[in-house]
Amino acid sequence: MTLPRPLVLTAVALLLCAALPFVLTEYEATLAGFIGIAAIAALGLVLLSGISGQTSFGHATFVGLAAYTTAWMSRYGGFPPLAGLPAGLAIAGGTAYLLGLITSRISGHYLPLATIAWCASFFYLFGIIPGLGGFNGFGQIPPLVPGITTGTEAALIGVVLTGATLLAANLLGSRTGRAMRALAQSRIMAESLGIDTARLARSTFVLASLLAGVAGWLFAHVQRYVSPAPFGLDASIEYVFMIVIGGTTHLAGAIIGAAVVVLLRDQLTELLPRLLGSTGNFETVAFSLVVILLLQYAPRGIAPVLFRRLRRRPPDRAGVSLPSGTKPPRGSLVLETTALEKRFGGLIAARAIDLSVHAGEIVALIGPNGAGKSTTFNLCSGALSPNAGRIRLLDHDIHGQGARRIARRGLARTFQHVKLLPEATVLDNIALGAHLRGRAGMLRSMLRLDRGEEAALLHTARVQADRVGLGDVLDAQAGSLPLGRQRLVEIARGLCLDPCVFLLDEPAAGLRLQEKQALADLLRALRDEGMAILLVEHDMDFVMDLADRVAVMDFGEKIADGRPEAIQDDAIVQEAYLGGVA
Amino acid sequence: MDESILLALLQDGLTTGAIYVLLAVGLLIAFTVTRVIFIPQGDLVSFAALTLAAMISHRVPGTIWLLDGLCAVALVLALARGRLRALLPYGVAPAALTLATWAATRYGAPTPVSMLLALTIVTALGPLLYRFAYEPLGEASMLPLLIVSMALHFVLIGIALYYFGAEGVSTPTLTDATFDAGSIEISGQSLCIAAVCLIMVGALRWFFVRTLFGKALRAAASDRLGARLIGVDHALSGRAAFALASFAAAVSGLLIAPITPLSYDTGFEIGLKGFVAAVIGGLVSYPLAAAGALIVGVLESFSGFWASEYRNIIVFSLLIPVLIWLSLARGNTEDRA
Numbered sequence A: 001m002t003l004p005r006p007l008v009l010t011a012v013a014l015l016l017c018a019a020l021p022f023v024l025t026e027y028e029a030t031l032a033g034f035i036g037i038a039a040i041a042a043l044g045l046v047l048l049s050g051i052s053g054q055t056s057f058g059h060a061t062f063v064g065l066a067a068y069t070t071a072w073m074s075r076y077g078g079f080p081p082l083a084g085l086p087a088g089l090a091i092a093g094g095t096a097y098l099l100g101l102i103t104s105r106i107s108g109h110y111l112p113l114a115t116i117a118w119c120a121s122f123f124y125l126f127g128i129i130p131g132l133g134g135f136n137g138f139g140q141i142p143p144l145v146p147g148i149t150t151g152t153e154a155a156l157i158g159v160v161l162t163g164a165t166l167l168a169a170n171l172l173g174s175r176t177g178r179a180m181r182a183l184a185q186s187r188i189m190a191e192s193l194g195i196d197t198a199r200l201a202r203s204t205f206v207l208a209s210l211l212a213g214v215a216g217w218l219f220a221h222v223q224r225y226v227s228p229a230p231f232g233l234d235a236s237i238e239y240v241f242m243i244v245i246g247g248t249t250h251l252a253g254a255i256i257g258a259a260v261v262v263l264l265r266d267q268l269t270e271l272l273p274r275l276l277g278s279t280g281n282f283e284t285v286a287f288s289l290v291v292i293l294l295l296q297y298a299p300r301g302i303a304p305v306l307f308r309r310l311r312r313r314p315p316d317r318a319g320v321s322l323p324s325g326t327k328p329p330r331g332s333l334v335l336e337t338t339a340l341e342k343r344f345g346g347l348i349a350a351r352a353i354d355l356s357v358h359a360g361e362i363v364a365l366i367g368p369n370g371a372g373k374s375t376t377f378n379l380c381s382g383a384l385s386p387n388a389g390r391i392r393l394l395d396h397d398i399h400g401q402g403a404r405r406i407a408r409r410g411l412a413r414t415f416q417h418v419k420l421l422p423e424a425t426v427l428d429n430i431a432l433g434a435h436l437r438g439r440a441g442m443l444r445s446m447l448r449l450d451r452g453e454e455a456a457l458l459h460t461a462r463v464q465a466d467r468v469g470l471g472d473v474l475d476a477q478a479g480s481l482p483l484g485r486q487r488l489v490e491i492a493r494g495l496c497l498d499p500c501v502f503l504l505d506e507p508a509a510g511l512r513l514q515e516k517q518a519l520a521d522l523l524r525a526l527r528d529e530g531m532a533i534l535l536v537e538h539d540m541d542f543v544m545d546l547a548d549r550v551a552v553m554d555f556g557e558k559i560a561d562g563r564p565e566a567i568q569d570d571a572i573v574q575e576a577y578l579g580g581v582a
Numbered sequence B: 001m002d003e004s005i006l007l008a009l010l011q012d013g014l015t016t017g018a019i020y021v022l023l024a025v026g027l028l029i030a031f032t033v034t035r036v037i038f039i040p041q042g043d044l045v046s047f048a049a050l051t052l053a054a055m056i057s058h059r060v061p062g063t064i065w066l067l068d069g070l071c072a073v074a075l076v077l078a079l080a081r082g083r084l085r086a087l088l089p090y091g092v093a094p095a096a097l098t099l100a101t102w103a104a105t106r107y108g109a110p111t112p113v114s115m116l117l118a119l120t121i122v123t124a125l126g127p128l129l130y131r132f133a134y135e136p137l138g139e140a141s142m143l144p145l146l147i148v149s150m151a152l153h154f155v156l157i158g159i160a161l162y163y164f165g166a167e168g169v170s171t172p173t174l175t176d177a178t179f180d181a182g183s184i185e186i187s188g189q190s191l192c193i194a195a196v197c198l199i200m201v202g203a204l205r206w207f208f209v210r211t212l213f214g215k216a217l218r219a220a221a222s223d224r225l226g227a228r229l230i231g232v233d234h235a236l237s238g239r240a241a242f243a244l245a246s247f248a249a250a251v252s253g254l255l256i257a258p259i260t261p262l263s264y265d266t267g268f269e270i271g272l273k274g275f276v277a278a279v280i281g282g283l284v285s286y287p288l289a290a291a292g293a294l295i296v297g298v299l300e301s302f303s304g305f306w307a308s309e310y311r312n313i314i315v316f317s318l319l320i321p322v323l324i325w326l327s328l329a330r331g332n333t334e335d336r337a
Helices: A005-023 A026-051 A059-075 A081-103 A110-128 A150-172 A175-185 A187-192 A197-223 A233-246 A251-276 A282-297 A373-381 A403-408 A426-432 A442-446 A451-468 A483-496 A513-528 A540-546 A564-569 A571-578 B003-034 B041-056 B062-080 B084-107 B111-137 B142-164 B188-210 B212-222 B224-229 B234-256 B266-280 B286-306 B308-317 B319-330
Strands: A333-344 A347-358 A361-366 A388-393 A411-413 A501-505 A532-536 A549-554 A557-562 B178-181 B184-187
Touching (some): A005 A026, A005 A150, A026 A150, A026 A251, A059 A081, A059 A110, A059 A197, A081 A110, A081 A197, A110 A233, A110 B266, A110 B319, A150 A175, A150 A197, A150 A442, A175 A187, A175 A451, A187 A197, A187 A403, A251 A282, A282 B142, A333 A373, A347 A373, A347 A532, A347 A549, A361 A540, A373 A403, A373 A501, A403 A411, A426 A451, A426 A483, A483 A501, A549 A571, A557 A564, A564 A571, B003 B212, B003 B234, B003 B266, B003 B286, B041 B111, B041 B234, B062 B142, B084 B111, B111 B142, B184 B188, B212 B224, B234 B266, B266 B286, B266 B308, B266 B319
Parallel strands (some): A501 A532
Antiparallel strands (some): A333 A347, A333 A388, A549 A557, B178 B184
16 A cells, blocks of 8 residues: 555655754754745745735735744743744734735735835834834844754754645645636636635735744744844845745745755855955845846746656546536526626627527527627626626526626636636646535645545546546646647536536637537537537537527627527628628 | 925925936836836936946946946857947947046046946946846746846845945035025025926927837837837837936936935835835826825925834835725736736
8 A cells, every 4th residue: 555645755854854953963953944934934925926826025024023923922921932823823814814905906916016015114113113122123032942952943843844835735735726826827717717816815815924924933933033124025035036946836946945045045155255355245146146047047946847747646537526506497598688788988899788598508609700799708707797788697687796606606608718727737627617616715625624525526527527528638737738628628617617507708719620529519418408508609610500599799789699590591690791692 | 393394394305206206207117118117226326326426436336347247248149149230339338438437537527527427327237137137038927027126136236235335425416506495495406306307307208209219119118019010129129218217217316315325225215215106106107106206205204204213114005005096996907828
């Protein structure tokens, strides 16, 4: 019997930690301790910036909040160092939560700018709050344990780092981990799968700040001295440098980056001033040059070179799928729009659109480029909000509801421009679609209490992958597939949502003839099971052969709606397509 | 608080605000054309003041060696590709500038000449920094560009420390005249700063509205791909934008050093204030950024009077509500895909 890999790695790491006090000199143990502390903080930054795409130039702030809290409590409050850990975490996490309430509204490149702003503000705050020793800080902070040796300290830090890495690794291999990666890739895609992106962004932010807080707690009691300098903007940027050097999307990147930066700094602080014949922070200059060159020539950092990214999963075809929800009876009205209208400034992209799709029916929406098909799609799926009109899904008015709530009501969609996690496996991409059918959150995932549910999620994903014909490429990188097959990944992902209505935006584009036929067969089978399907497509042979009903749009208006044969003979439609009766 | 203190604070605030206007405008030009947030612009503010101070005290400024080094690398790379035309900008021009700087230092040129040389050196550094730090990133997303900006900032302050040491310097004022205006005195330097600021903004406006090259830069800013398709050289427009940004920084450095002593690392803080102003302008609007710069200057001046310890906190916290408003107004359109 073989032991699972994480267990083996953890055991090896713990053994290594236990050996540290016996093999390292005093000086080496000090360095090892600093590497460990920096790595714990950088681990948080990997989760926040590398995995979920929210770059922070303010990470050191949270290290500082916890460090100052525990330092003050143990020096002036008479509390034992251990009491400073929960208090420090509460302060760091609480501050992160409050900042997160604000910053989760900030999107794109504004977020890193905001983190610069608060990092600068907190730096000055640390320096001027009375009783914290000003910009010189204060010392005489008790050690973690009275009389602890540097070697034991390093071992202890190593154990904490091992634990943190294990929890983070568990998180990444879970429902929440997949959602975090989706957050970095595309918020529109994530919301369409029912992921609450604002909330997830916030909780990731708090989690990262808690890891920073653990590092800060260790820092205060190991260094036994706190001052604002190690928690300012420069320090925050150094954490970013660490993960850029190590690899932003790997947990190992945090550890590698921390080790490289701490060790190189140690060497360069001695070497460079001697070489240059003057004193200064030349090691920082050296790191900065390294970071610039890395970003130019190897933006993924060191970790991907050392580790293969993709894990092989056991080909487990047995197993239980997730239970399906109840579906509307065949022939009942599933999706209906009434007098839908969308304006972009002066342009009316869609006007007076009446559409209906019934359970067990395939409706095709066709029309020349720019006719408003995709706009109509985005209105139905909640990616856009209509200016007027009504949309009903089953018996609910979904007008103005966001994509996430509409997904929850049973609407799945694909995108005209494929939105996948290109670096994740096909299986992970498909499993992302089952997000709404699982419940495990961050804590349960980190503690591996989600395994039963996760197995069912993955099994469901496998079943859907087989169904669309991707069963042989489950472990491939999604981005390595040809475009047509990437569309199939999106379709399987949508099916994982267990939808009652499925919106497909140009599903056949990029497929070869046999693949198109297979897709048509699949869609017919789904229809026969009672699914309502609305598709936008340019391939007329595909549409006319497949659809039960065809709606035609031109210049933002619906100009025809009927059976395929009738549409083909419709004079207005012929004029729209051919510029006159042919 | 009486009226004279109020007016003095206002004068102070508007004077520094005018300098932030220059920096914010430079940042905006660089950002709109290249999408780079040119954080190290503030370091060039220090570079300019330190270069001038070194020349006045008869030391050859290290910045000229930095410039020569970068030019030499660029020249070698260009010659390796057989581009003989590069000899003029990367060979002859820096050699002439080095000679002039050396002569001016050695024989004590009049201050305006030294100022002109300092301006030229620092302005020329901008395009070279763009060439070596940002251009190889190609069409990278905002984030690597931002991290490179941070890294470049560290490189520049390291270089400044190496060449100039940690001492703060003051440079000569443009004029020592003062004018009596009722309850307060208006310093000639303040008026000079205001005048230079107005002239620069006017000149930039003329450049962007009237000249073909300015129009090409605007085209590159509004639609990068479109501009390339109609033949705007995007490397050239990026370098030009950086030249303008570093020129703004150099002018700011020479204007502010007579009022506030500058050392190798203080320019960065001044640059950050200009950056706050540029963000207030949404990183697109010049008038809003200019207004933001004046607000930042006045806010800084008044908070320095009432709560000097909180001065920086107040200025930087100003960013957060602005960023929230920007995010809500622009909507969520930042997909990586």
